[in-house]
Amino acid sequence: MSDAATPTPTVPRGSGASSSPVADAWRTLRRRPDTIAAAAVLVFFAVMAAFPRLFTDTSPRSCPIREARTAPQGWGGEHPLGTDALGCDVLATMVHGVRPSLLLAIVVVGVSLVIGVTLGLLAGYYLGWVDYLVSRTVEVFLVIPLLLAALLVLSLFKGVDLGAGTFDVILLPAVVLILFGWMPYARYVRAATLEAKNLDYVTAARSLGASDLRIMGRHVLPNAIGTVTALLPTSVAGVISAEAVLSFLGIGVRPPATSWGIQIEQGSQWVLGGSPHVLLAPLICLVATVLALVVLGDALRDALDPRLSS
């Protein structure tokens, strides 16, 4: 063998023996305090969604109109965060709105992601008529206004009793938002797939006899998904605020369930009317959630990309 039989690593690793990528990722994740803070915020809201009774005893549905627009009274008061225009307790509404809001965001973003990534990957990989079909469909959905489509779905489900279960209350907004939310993912993934599929390592896998499924799953997708992960946290915020618009039309989260979106929408009317707290309370929660997701998404991307982990 030649004289190069003893290779030296170009990047010396402090940790010596390397372990599995998951353990590496966890170690990287742990070293960042912002990541821990973000995770804490999300855990906090997750607990709130699961056990709203831990945070408030007041029912969001008892709304004595006499007490409308009470200012925040602080902890220990009857209405710690005050009441809204109808006299409903802001804290109770907010706490009980976590579950539908977050659930809606997760369901919509998750399903859109699966649909968009699958279609984008297939279109970018196979091109030809698959790409033609997917690209034209994306364009069609992009030109239909969201509200018009929402009205259509509303008329379709008119008179259908959907029940009041956890998923039932978000079904209508979820359908509408998924229908009109998958296109960006498809476009991003298609573009990234076009770029990745001509690289030599894909050719290498093909010359080894790898199936299309394997090439897409192991080689193209992991290298094409990066652009999309940056999109996810902001999409969550977009979904929550879009739901507020839909609720205005009557196809948002179904009453009596409430959501942050509805609360923000109603609160924005009284910002200048002397009751900014009605808007601020849910808005701060939304911003905190989105920021936490951004930080976590960043950390996750760094941790999973072997090139960025140091």
Add this chain to the structure above:
Amino acid sequence: MAEPVLEVRDLVKHYPVRNGLLRRSVSAVKAVDGVSLTLDRGRTLGLVGESGSGKSTLARVLVGVETPTSGQVLVDGEDVSRLSRAGRKQLRRDVQMVFQDPYTSLNPRMSVNEIVGEPFAIHGIDPAGGRRAAVSELLELVGLDPDHANRYPHQFSGGQRQRVGIARALALRPKILVCDEPVSALDVSVQGQVINLLEDLQAELGLSYLFVAHDLGVVRHIAHDVAVMYLGRIVEQGAEAEVYDAAQHPYTQALLSAVPVPDPSVRLVTSSRPVEPTPVAGPVETRVPTSSTGSVGAIGSVGPTGSVGAIVLEGDPPSPVDPPSGCPFHTRCWLAPTLPEARTDAAPAQPPAGRPDLGLRLVPTMCETDVPALVPRSADTSPGAASDVSHVVACHFARELVDPRVEV
């Protein structure tokens, strides 16, 4: 003579050029246009030529990434295109590829262990002792530390990555390795290591190489036989010594004359070749070989007589969409205008419509009309050594080319 392990017969690969609303195919890029090759067991065939001459396309067809438009590829006497899907997969184990760029040929998200072990996973093979042991063995074979199996490609240098790529290609115990410019992207010092590794592996495993490169020096070092490609066709083919020392095609001679000479006393000479009274050749021309590694340019190679420079070709290679009629090289041939035949044939009074360039150069009519066959033509030049039929040239006037000054 050893039996052929790979035979290519009349291979053609055209890429359709689509145009218009209906995406009809209006013409074709003739990337590979009728190539026949034979690779013997345990031998190395060097494939050289300019960028865009179809070398890489040929390599991709051979490993099964591209399907040929027509022609046959025979591995161990079996026609690849006639096999079933399963048979083709089996056959792919026999022909593997080493890529040019070690920075894009390894998936950055997979560890070396996963990369080298992937061939086993794809073919569902469980090597004796487990995949992990097999990967370690392969890494050791190519001179890497098996303890580095958990590292990622970005943690290796270019030469080490190329070794990983070679280990991956060797995993299925192939008979043939198609090396597509395996050292062009590496430092010169590392090039030597990788070339030596390839030679060691050939001796150890009895591999056959198809070695695609534009660095003529590297090819001369490793190849037993050499084929020169121009515009999708082979213009000269033969044993390494014959092609390098007794090149008969003017294109081969031009390529060889541009190889830099590693001797500081050799000065860069702007071409002033006494035997080249070309009427249209200006002093500043596009240089011959295109190369990213440095074997470029009109560098004068001073032979024993110390009086000649590089042969400089005019212009760019013609488009493979619309290759020249007759000999594909006649539009840039430095020899044709100097031949006595070029003067006796009158140039056409008016150039044919659409091809204003056609009549400007005075070349023998034969070169413009007849496609020269790839046949042995050495009979006239050196009657003593003419008996070898393996040295074939595609040039009507090949026999008149004697150039003693080519040194590599």
